[in-house]
Amino acid sequence: MRALKYAILGLLIKRPMTGYEIAKEFSYELAEFWYANHSQIYPELKKLTSEGHVVFNIEISGDILEAKRYTITDKGIKDFTQWILKDENLQRTPKDIFRLRMYFSNNLEVGSRIHLLENQRLQHVNRLNTLKKIFEQYLEVPSASSDRFGDFLVLRGAIMREENYIAWIDECIMYSKENPQTSPK
Amino acid sequence: MRALKYAILGLLIKRPMTGYEIAKEFSYELAEFWYANHSQIYPELKKLTSEGHVVFNIEISGDILEAKRYTITDKGIKDFTQWILKDENLQRTPKDIFRLRMYFSNNLEVGSRIHLLENQRLQHVNRLNTLKKIFEQYLEVPSASSDRFGDFLVLRGAIMREENYIAWIDECIMYSKENPQTSPK
DNA sequence: GATGTCATGTAACGTGTTACATGATTTA
DNA sequence: TAAATCATGTAACACGTTACATGACATC
Numbered sequence: 001m002r003a004l005k006y007a008i009l010g011l012l013i014k015r016p017m018t019g020y021e022i023a024k025e026f027s028y029e030l031a032e033f034w035y036a037n038h039s040q041i042y043p044e045l046k047k048l049t050s051e052g053h054v055v056f057n058i059e060i061s062g063d064i065l066e067a068k069r070y071t072i073t074d075k076g077i078k079d080f081t082q083w084i085l086k087d088e089n090l091q092r093t094p095k096d097i098f099r100l101r102m103y104f105s106n107n108l109e110v111g112s113r114i115h116l117l118e119n120q121r122l123q124h125v126n127r128l129n130t131l132k133k134i135f136e137q138y139l140e141v142p143s144a145s146s147d148r149f150g151d152f153l154v155l156r157g158a159i160m161r162e163e164n165y166i167a168w169i170d171e172c173i174m175y176s177k178e179n180p181q182t183s184p185k
Numbered sequence: 186m187r188a189l190k191y192a193i194l195g196l197l198i199k200r201p202m203t204g205y206e207i208a209k210e211f212s213y214e215l216a217e218f219w220y221a222n223h224s225q226i227y228p229e230l231k232k233l234t235s236e237g238h239v240v241f242n243i244e245i246s247g248d249i250l251e252a253k254r255y256t257i258t259d260k261g262i263k264d265f266t267q268w269i270l271k272d273e274n275l276q277r278t279p280k281d282i283f284r285l286r287m288y289f290s291n292n293l294e295v296g297s298r299i300h301l302l303e304n305q306r307l308q309h310v311n312r313l314n315t316l317k318k319i320f321e322q323y324l325e326v327p328s329a330s331s332d333r334f335g336d337f338l339v340l341r342g343a344i345m346r347e348e349n350y351i352a353w354i355d356e357c358i359m360y361s362k363e364n365p366q367t368s369p370k
Numbered sequence: 371g372a373t374g375t376c377a378t379g380t381a382a383c384g385t386g387t388t389a390c391a392t393g394a395t396t397t398a
Numbered sequence: 399t400a401a402a403t404c405a406t407g408t409a410a411c412a413c414g415t416t417a418c419a420t421g422a423c424a425t426c
Binding site (some may be wrong): 013030033080089102108125152154158164172 | 191195196218219248265269270272273275276278284287289290291295305307309310326330331332336338343346356
């Protein structure tokens with residue numbers, strides 16, 4: 001499927017970038033739904049070059065330090081355009097370790113369960129607040145053709161996802177308190 | 186981290202099972218937040234056996250067909266109990282290919298974008314309906330100590346997640362229609 | 371001169387998917 | 399007797415993470 005390939009090509013359509021810059025993009029906004037380490041990115045860029053989807057030229061900053069700035073080719077654009085149009089079936093539901101813990105939570109005392117839930121809740125609230133702060137930068141909805149539109153949509157999606165996760169945790173806490181462990185099986 | 190290990194141990198606490206039965210569990214309810222193929226499960230069971238977390242005895246159905254029924258050991262229970270108590274930091278946000286497509290959706294015409302969104306919406310609605318049908322089986326909230334309680338919580342979580350995803354898609358459709366591609370950058 | 375950022379790469383390992391491979395038992 | 403289900407395993411490959419490895423440049 002090579003999703004990383006298309007994530008990189010999509011970024012390079014906006015502007016030519018170095019591997020280092022691509023890695024940074026993945027750790028800022030994109031991190032809300034995609035991520036890759038530089039150890040994955042550099043080999044992928046090599047592969048994309050050998051396939052003719054990208055080309056690079058070397059830039060020198062200072063006296064020695066080299067950076068490869070990659071540009072997407074026509075072939076790369078064509079391939080990306082075909083990919084983004086495909087409507088695919090739903091992915092397998094992503095693995096969620098906390099949900100796995102909750103699935104087995106009958107093995108915990110009520111106190112421990114609620115402690116785990118509260119801890120998780122706090123972390124999601126923190127993340128939600130961070131996301132909301134970023135979202136405040138959008139004073140209006142960007143035009144659907146602007147390259148900030150996608151960013152706006154996924155940021156909104158990330159906020160909704162966090163709010164929803166917190167709502168689920170709150171339900172879990174409520175049910176745990178209503179049905180203390182001493183209830184009959 | 187070995188999450189699969191704990192997923193298997195957690196199932197074996199409920200009752201002794203064969204590898205085949207474990208695989209089936211993963212493809213029914215657990216599939217809403219966890220999944221593993223039999224090609225992952227059998228080697229993991231072998232490893233758990235060599236580590237002393239589980240033991241098995243061979244059952245024969247019919248004349249020849251052998252099945253290994255695995256039972257969790259005290260060591261396995263102890264290890265699982267320690268694992269479930271750990272409060273961990275949030276996982277990295279799971280990768281979501283559809284969100285990746287939407288991030289780059291300024292490269293699409295409005296029509297194609299809305300087509301993708303509608304298709305995705307339909308699939309989530311179908312899944313939601315399936316989940317709701319399963320949820321109807323719970324006429325009341327199971328006791329917090331019953332082994333159906335975890336199942337109840339994650340099923341409720343899956344329903345909320347699907348409803349929320351649909352709500353996000355609806356927002357995306359709305360914004361796409363409000364801001365047609367012809368708007369000025 | 372120390373720390374942080376820029377910049378690129380490889381190696382080892384862990385996890386996950388698809389395909390290959392085999393055969394017994396049950397049910398329609 | 400054909401198809402579905404029961405039952406177990408391996409191999410090859412794809413994807414992802416952590417660690418190893420190196421060095422330049424900028425700022426305090």
